[in-house]
Amino acid sequence: MGTTQENLPENDGNVELPAAPVMGAVLARQALPPKGSCWYCEKPLDSVRRFCGKDCADSFDEEAEYTR
Ligand SMILES: [Zn+2]
Numbered sequence: 001m002g003t004t005q006e007n008l009p010e011n012d013g014n015v016e017l018p019a020a021p022v023m024g025a026v027l028a029r030q031a032l033p034p035k036g037s038c039w040y041c042e043k044p045l046d047s048v049r050r051f052c053g054k055d056c057a058d059s060f061d062e063e064a065e066y067t068r
Contacts, residue, residue, distance in 0.1 A: 028064055029057060 029050070037044050040056035040063075051057040 029061055 032039055032050050034045070034048050034050050036047050038052040038056050039050050040060045041052065043052045043056075045052055051060065
């Protein structure tokens with residue numbers, strides 16, 4: 001019995017995954033539909049944005065983490 005298909009490089013579990021950002025919070029935020037106003041402070045926005053600025057997006061993320 002000599003069917004050795006073991007010519008693959010050694011892989012002892014060290015599979016390198018692409019550096020993933022904190023998927024949970026980011027995805028949760030980006031899954032939000034734009035609703036015409038800031039999700040955090042309710043300031044009116046155009047119809048494609050979810051937050052009026054990075055501050056609100058960050059704050060929203062923080063709250064999402066705490067309420068997990
Ligand atoms: Zn805002």
